[in-house]
Amino acid sequence: MTTPVIAIIGAGPCGLTLARLLECKGIDYAVYERDESENTNRAGGSLDIHPETGQRALQECGLFDAFKKYARYDDTVLSLLDKSGKQHLQIGQGRDAPEIDRKELRQILLDAIPKDKTRWGHTLTGATLGEDGRPVLQFANGVVVSGFKLVVGTDGAWSKVRPLLTQATPQYSGKTYLEARINLDSPLYETLSKSRGAGTTISVGSGTPIITQRQGNGSYRTYFGLPVPADFFKSGGKVGLQDAEATRGLLLSDFYADGWSDDHKALIRHATDFRTWPLYSLSAEDMNWTPVPGATLAGDAAHLAMPNGEGVNLAMTDALNLADKIAEHGVENIDLAVREYEQEMFPRGEETISEGKAMTGIMYGEDPQPFVEIFSAFGAGGDGEEGEH
Numbered sequence: 503m504t505t506p507v508i509a510i511i512g513a514g515p516c517g518l519t520l521a522r523l524l525e526c527k528g529i530d531y532a533v534y535e536r537d538e539s540e541n542t543n544r545a546g547g548s549l550d551i552h553p554e555t556g557q558r559a560l561q562e563c564g565l566f567d568a569f570k571k572y573a574r575y576d577d578t579v580l581s582l583l584d585k586s587g588k589q590h591l592q593i594g595q596g597r598d599a600p601e602i603d604r605k606e607l608r609q610i611l612l613d614a615i616p617k618d619k620t621r622w623g624h625t626l627t628g629a630t631l632g633e634d635g636r637p638v639l640q641f642a643n644g645v646v647v648s649g650f651k652l653v654v655g656t657d658g659a660w661s662k663v664r665p666l667l668t669q670a671t672p673q674y675s676g677k678t679y680l681e682a683r684i685n686l687d688s689p690l691y692e693t694l695s696k697s698r699g700a701g702t703t704i705s706v707g708s709g710t711p712i713i714t715q716r717q718g719n720g721s722y723r724t725y726f727g728l729p730v731p732a733d734f735f736k737s738g739g740k741v742g743l744q745d746a747e748a749t750r751g752l753l754l755s756d757f758y759a760d761g762w763s764d765d766h767k768a769l770i771r772h773a774t775d776f777r778t779w780p781l782y783s784l785s786a787e788d789m790n791w792t793p794v795p796g797a798t799l800a801g802d803a804a805h806l807a808m809p810n811g812e813g814v815n816l817a818m819t820d821a822l823n824l825a826d827k828i829a830e831h832g833v834e835n836i837d838l839a840v841r842e843y844e845q846e847m848f849p850r851g852e853e854t855i856s857e858g859k860a861m862t863g864i865m866y867g868e869d870p871q872p873f874v875e876i877f878s879a880f881g882a883g884g885d886g887e888e889g890e891h
Contacts, residue, residue, distance in 0.1 A: 516801035518611035546604030585707030661803035682773035805851030807858035
């Protein structure tokens with residue numbers, strides 16, 4: 503295969519949005535993705551897509567009509583409870599920030615670029631600068647590629663492209679979400695669908711929040727917030743996730759024993775498909791690196807933040823702004839385009855990192871009142887995922 507002008511590392515929403523925009527602008531590119539095929543069943547929750555960011559990017563991609571076929575406008579509602587089950591706030595009905603499953607958003611974008619533009623089964627293991635000062639990419643399958651005018655790391659929290667630009671590394675927040683599912687065949691499903699209904703329910707109390715969110719197929723994804731070490735659920739830890747019954751027992755005895763309602767405890771008793779989501783973040787001070795010819799970052803690779811409702815929207819905005827800069831200056835001046843993109847991206851990154859830390863502090867609080875004040879002031883719901891986690 504010939505070396506493309508631009509290499510995009512990672513076929514998540516950020517990388518694929520960039521790919522589609524470059525396709526529309528007639529700029530050569532290829533996407534390198536670790537999954538073996540587009541049918542890989544990678545986990546991912548539901549995302550709310552905002553009008554001035556994610557929706558705008560989809561409009562520029564010419565994909566807004568395709569998006570609307572899957573967009574769930576009835577899932578914009580957000581309810582806020584305390585641990586006893588008392589509702590303190592419900593907002594978001596009719597808000598222009600519809601939900602879509604991450605898998606569906608990815609497929610819309612994949613379908614909009616030629617099949618031969620995605621190089622499946624390419625797990626990036628390292629990126630170095632060659633003798634010409636431009637990136638050289640090494641993949642786990644033995645492929646080594648160079649000669650790009652630009653490599654864009656859209657490869658998430660643990661980006662292998664990031665070390666080309668900065669020594670910044672994500673730091674653990676001391677907080678983890680333990681994700682679980684209530685599927686359609688669960689004995690709890692009918693009761694939960696009546697009590698929770700559409701949208702997202704956030705329950706705050708005792709520093710251990712519970713988030714329940716309806717998915718596109720009607721099932722519910724639940725996140726149990728835990729202030730634990732990053733390796734708490736790893737092999738050799740207190741309990742392994744492969745023992746679901748022990749995991750449920752741990753949650754009920756150590757974290758949600760006191761004061762949580764029976765409805766909340768039922769979520770634990772019927773939880774399945776556990777996986778962990780430790781919350782890492784870059785720092786606001788990391789948003790200032792010296793430009794490196796031929797390389798840049800976007801999305802979580804650039805400005806990993808803790809959940810704050812903006813993850814995927816900000817990533818898609820990065821893709822839109824970078825594509826616009828490249829089209830404006832041309833590939834012959836691509837380093838200038840990247841410098842301008844990065845200078846505009848840094849303030850966005852600083853803001854989302856700071857907001858993520860503040861939001862997580864409130865989410866892991868003792869009671870929902872600070873959340874009531876925030877949501878009453880802004881009237882906005884939350885993004886059910888990290889974005890490119």
